[in-house]
Amino acid sequence: MTDETDAYEHYEAVVVGGGPGGAAAAARLAEHGVETLVLERGTEAGSKNVSGGLIYAEESAPYTIDDLFEGFREEASERPVTDYHIHNVAGDSVKSYELTDLHEHDTDWCDAVLRRRMDSWLQRRVHEKTSETGGGVLTGVRVNGLLRDGGEIVGVTCDELEPITADLIVAADGVNSELARDAGLMDWEEPDEWFQGVKAVVDMDRETIDDRFGLEGEDGVAHLFSGDLFEGVRGGGFLYTNADSLSIGTVFHLDSLVEERAEPHELLDALLTHPLLAQWLRDDYVEREYAAKLVPDSKKVVHPEPYRGRLVLVGDAAGQMQAQGPIIKGMNHAVTAGALAADAFVAERGSADPEAAGRRYANWLEESGTMDKLRPRRYEAVRAVGEDDRVTDAVERVLDSRLGSLAIGNPIADWALKRAYNSPFLISMLPDTRTGYVTLPTIVAEEHGRTLHWGSEVDPPSLEERIGDLTYDTDVGNPHIELRDQSADSSGDAVRACPVSAESFGGGCYRSEEIKRNGTAETVVSLDTQPCIECGTCAIVADTEWEHPRGGKGVEYREG
Amino acid sequence: MEGTVRSIVLTKGVPDFSEGAVSFDEDGHLERGKTPTVMNPNDEVALRAALQTRVRHGGHVSGMSMGPPGYGDVLREAMESVYTDDNYLLSDRELAASDTWATAITLSAGLETYQAEVGDIDLVFAGFKTADGETGQTGPQTAWAMDWPIVTHVVALEVDPDERRLRAKRLVEGDVDEIETVEAPLPCFVITDPEFEPSYRQASHRLTRKRLREETRERAADHDDHLTTWNHEDLNLDPDYIGLDGSPTIVSSVDPIPKAPSEREATMVDPTDADAMDDVLEELRPHAAGTSDHATEAGD
Structure with a gap:
């Protein structure tokens, strides 16, 4: 030295x-x-x-x-989670499978x-x-x-x-x-290498949790959700029971979020207000904390x-x-x-x-x-074929046809599907396409599902209220993200993909603004880092200079 | 091995002037009995300087205060906020009603007693004035009584225990504020400025500070075990030179500051009352005209 x-x-x-x-x-x-x-x-x-x-x-x-x-x-x-279910959703129709075998594969224990x-x-x-x-x-x-x-x-x-x-x-x-x-x-280059997770921690006392989820003793439960409740965005939802709260959230492929021009908080709300969750959330929904994070897809970026x-x-x-x-x-x-x-x-x-x-x-x-x-070698081998768009399209066409519905709709398929979901071997090969996340679960629900004949009384907070409930120590005058390119082409996706921004909301990090200059109108993107929850989404989908805030500054999660 | 530093922090209990705590009688005089006593807010800055020295060089920090037996709580506050190792209270009926002179004599006797019984002092820290008396005299008078140098308005401090010197940055206020760098030999008095900001840019310093905080938490729980009280005999002080008898200053009276008479009259207007709002507009019209003239000028 x-x-x-x-x-x-x-x-x-x-x-x-x-x-x-x-x-x-x-x-x-x-x-x-x-x-x-x-x-x-x-x-x-x-x-x-x-x-x-x-x-x-x-x-x-x-x-x-x-x-x-x-x-x-x-x-x-x-609390420990020992019970694991997946719900395939098509509108109000739901088909649920127990997923405990997959959950317990190679698992010594699992805790929320x-x-x-x-x-x-x-x-x-x-x-x-x-x-x-x-x-x-x-x-x-x-x-x-x-x-x-x-x-x-x-x-x-x-x-x-x-x-x-x-x-x-x-x-x-x-x-x-x-x-x-x-x-x-x-790097932060490719949206298809990342997921974005958004989560609400919901207040619920222990007794109510145990009562509504039918729990006895220490053990808690996990529920997963897939199908057509997320506007065709590839991903799914989850619900885990904690000691005196619930963790309810969604995880989506970032490229799919961007492509579908979806608003993450609206997708979370779609889950929260689905009749399936009404049995647990009822009419006393109180959100403690709204949060988000990027999730690397190890299959691609590890x-x-x-x-x-x-x-x-x-x-x-x-x-x-x-x-x-x-x-x-x-x-x-x-x-x-x-x-x-x-x-x-x-x-x-x-x-x-x-x-x-x-x-x-x-x-x-x-x-x-x-x-x-x-990064399973199996996935590497299958990916080349499975994630080719032409293959996906072909599979999708078959599944969408009467033939596909028949194939998946028969009782043997029901048995086979449950087995497939619980096979770590098959699951690890599942290509990251619409088929696994949306099409298949939707058909499963349509063909095997049970219709829920009730609505939801859950009224999730607005984005403004969610931001208002978070704790921030803002580093005034020292923003940790700089927008390098204000054009809608380069940075417009952030207005929607940022979990604390929305097209229709002026109080978020990213906003679209129309600027009239020399007689022509131009849409530009502006940034205010004050409501930032430091997930990193915009580092990928927009043209930014992204750093973490200084020590102790920025958002402070109480639940996390 | 690098030398360590032994410091004393002088602190004082003052009435808690914060909103809701302070109590005044009908004539506007402070009701001392109804107002809780807290550590002088400026002393906290002095304590931070002492802590910074302690963290950087190791050694020992003692708190010292003159006051009635209840001031033990003030010293406990000092221990909790800035981790003094132990505290010394100079407390005696004979010390009551001391002015700054008599207080300085008493404190210097406290420092001398400390040197005789505990150890040699390198630095004495004090805040720049108290929230009740506001004289700013006690620190300098005590330094004079000890015949030690004093550096005031300190905003940054470096101590070199081996060379037995300190280097300080002083904020000199004037038409243009200036920062003056001075050096002084130890032992020395340091009067910290409210602008003083401790600096911990070394990981090891922050770890030390964290360790001191953890150790202090346990110590403060048994504060009485770490508090020594000295009366005038312990301090070897003649009652004629201390307390009221030793105080040349007489505060003849304390007058409340008269409230300034209100020069404005307010009229409540219901904003939904159209007639009343017209009146408001009428009132504002002359001023609006002025603004408009101004704007025209600017436009030219």
Whole structure:
């Protein structure tokens, strides 16, 4: 190192981000006696985090979160989820299958979680562990880039602190990882590589939940929704029971959202107001929090070699988010990756090659089978055929025909469909086309479904009310996103795809404005980052310069 | 090894002047008995400077205050907000009704007693004035009594314990505000300016601050165990030189500031009453004309 970087503070390891991936890495490093500094940009870990809300412990995984953090299930999670259903919807007609076999495949346990509670609990444990080896957790610190010396990555730079050098840098800074982009390992280019998740946390006391969902004891339930209730957008909905709330949300392919010109909050409302949910939500719907996040589609973006020099990527930052058909697994893989990265560093401690730890980490991701879950070779083979538009069109035409309905509508098909949904093997091959998400479920519901003869009394809050209910600490005069191109062609999609913006709403982040100039009218897009919930959607669908807000600034999730 | 720093923070309990807490009688005099006592708001800034020094250099910070036995709570507040290690209360009936002079004599005796019984002091921090007396004299007078240098209006502070010097940035107000950098030997008095902003740009400093906060939480729960009270005998003070007898200043009377008479008259108008609104427009017409003239001028 040069004299300049020599003068900076040094830690053996710096972990960026206090989510499950960062927590697992830091805990494991501290257990090995490594001096570890954890930097979290939120006021508290979890204040910037959102998940659908299920964390899995897989039997085949080398690490699970309760291995690393004793008491996790008792103190940090909401309740176990042991019952799993999927509902195929066509209008008011619904056909439901139990999906428990798929849910339980390779599952040691699965819990519903809310991230503020979970991650802040982890933060306290991580701080205890890392304090013992000369480090600790600092909140309200945003790492804004990599520190380089002669082209080599040697540390991180921060908004709030002087640069810090380290022998290992763990980028666990989430789906919009600025470090992964600084290192050139990830980009924000293609909408078809991402999902967008939107979620409402709904207030409901324990007794009412147990009563309405027919639950007894500790165990809770998960319901998934697919079919024609989302305007043909590819994706689906979910509902999970927590201790004293429900997590209800939607997950859509971002390219499909853009193509269909859909408004994410309206799709969420379509789910919330569907008669199927009326049995649970009734007339006392109270929304605690509206949230959104981007979800990387690991089949397409997971990085096979998530390291560069002393830098390793874990979790969402490396695209390690598995969509196993309707089941989405992210946090468990982040935990595995974080722990393996830490172990790899310790195994290569003292090596003269700064990239040795990263290489070993990537090997262990392969050897542990984690990579194959994230990017199944089966999917690779099928994708070439299955996602070809001509194939999709042909399949769609058959399914839409009387023949298709007959084929799926017969009783044997009903039995076979349930089997198919529950097969991890088949599910992992399912191409990401309209067929699996919309057409098939719709026909299933039409042919096998039961009609719901009641309406819904749920009246979801408006976007304005949802934004109004969120907590923000706005960094006035210092917006974290800059719009590089105001034209509707380049950035117009953000007006609809941004979960806190809408064509018909002037109070969101992105707005369309008509400007008259020299006698001609032109539509331009304007941006106000105040209501931003930091999901990163606009970084992909619009032409922006996207950064996270400074430490402690921006939205603060209470539920997450 | 780098040297550590021992600091004293001088603080004072003042009436809580915040809205809802403060109580005045019919003549506008402060009702001391009905108004709770809190730590002087300016002292918090001084405490932040002491904490910054403690975090950067290690060592020890003690709080010190003169006042009735109830001021222990004020010192507890000091401990909770800025993590003093222990607190010293100079409390005695003989000290009642001290002016700034007698207070400075008493505080300097407190500092001398501290040096004799606890340890050598490097820095004394004080706020720039109290919210009740507003004299700004006690700090400088105490420094004079100790014959130590004093740096006032400090907005940034660096201490070099090994060289036994400090370097401070002072905010010098005038027609144009200037920042002056001064150096002084230790021990030294530091009077912090309300503009003082502590700076923690090192991760290790933030970790230390966090550790101190955690340790303080436990300590503040048993504050009495960390509070030492000294009376005039402990301080070796002659009653003739302290309290009311030792105070040359006599506050002859305190007059409430008379309320300025209202020069404007307000008339309530119902905006739905068309006739009343016409009257409003009529009233405004002359002013509107003025604006219009102005606009014409600007247009030229």
